[in-house]
Amino acid sequence: MMNYERLQSNINAYKKTGEILEAARFLIHQFNLDDENFAGFGFREELEKESILLTANGEIGEMQHVMIPKNIFDFDLTLVLNMLAHEMLHVRQKSPRMMILDKNEREWQAYYEMLFHTNFPQIPELSDYYKNFFGEKALIYYSRMGEGSELQLKYLEQKLEVEKFLQDIKNKTI
Structure with missing residues (x-):
């Protein structure tokens, strides 16, 4: 794992070029959040400037997509990482090995x-x-x-x- 300033710098570079999904993939790899039941990221509608919502979409027992808003990196990086971890836990929970109904x-x-x-x-x-x-x-x-x-x-x-x-x-x- 890299230091926080360098991490933020990398995220800012992705953000500047509009590579939001790539930045999210970068974070899950940097923080070892990936899972075999993870199908990838997609975009969801942004709620408003002050709130953020991510979702793990897919039927239980099937591959999951984590849907993120395009403005995800306008929020505090620690909050974003915790929310990504929250959704990646849902990816695991919905996997065939866990299937928490x-x-x-x-x-x-x-x-x-x-x-x-x-x-x-x-x-x-x-x-x-x-x-x-x-x-x-x-x-x-x-x-x-x-x-x-x-x-x-x-x-x-x-x-x-x-x-x-x-x-x-x-x-x-x-």
């Missing part, structure tokens, strides 16, 4: 990953603002698993870990 479980795991980097320890840590934002999103998906469900029980320890994590962030800002 429940969307709430997939999202829970992916948001948990953004906080603790258990699958992708090479991904840089987010700011407390984003940790709080994505931690709250994780808890929303946990609640959607169904009160007292088998899935909630499966992730109860992690839920408690996320709640403590969020409380620790809040305590830092007081």
Whole structure:
């Protein structure tokens, strides 16, 4: 892996020549996020200047395309890397070897990953603002698993870990 300034310089060079998909491929290779179930990148509609959305598209058990907005590199590189890792985890989750069928479980795991980097320890840590934002999103998906469900029980320890994590962030800002 290269240093952050050089990485940003490479991304800026890709961006200047309009090679956005190539820049995204460069990042997943630099950060070892690639997966055999990954079919490639494509463009999705941009939402607005202040928000970013990426998606992993494809049926469960089939190859996945990660759809990114053309303005992806207008955002903080650490945020972009965490969001790419989130989607690349979805690529794995939808692969024939994992086939995690429940969307709430997939999202829970992916948001948990953004906080603790258990699958992708090479991904840089987010700011407390984003940790709080994505931690709250994780808890929303946990609640959607169904009160007292088998899935909630499966992730109860992690839920408690996320709640403590969020409380620790809040305590830092007081």
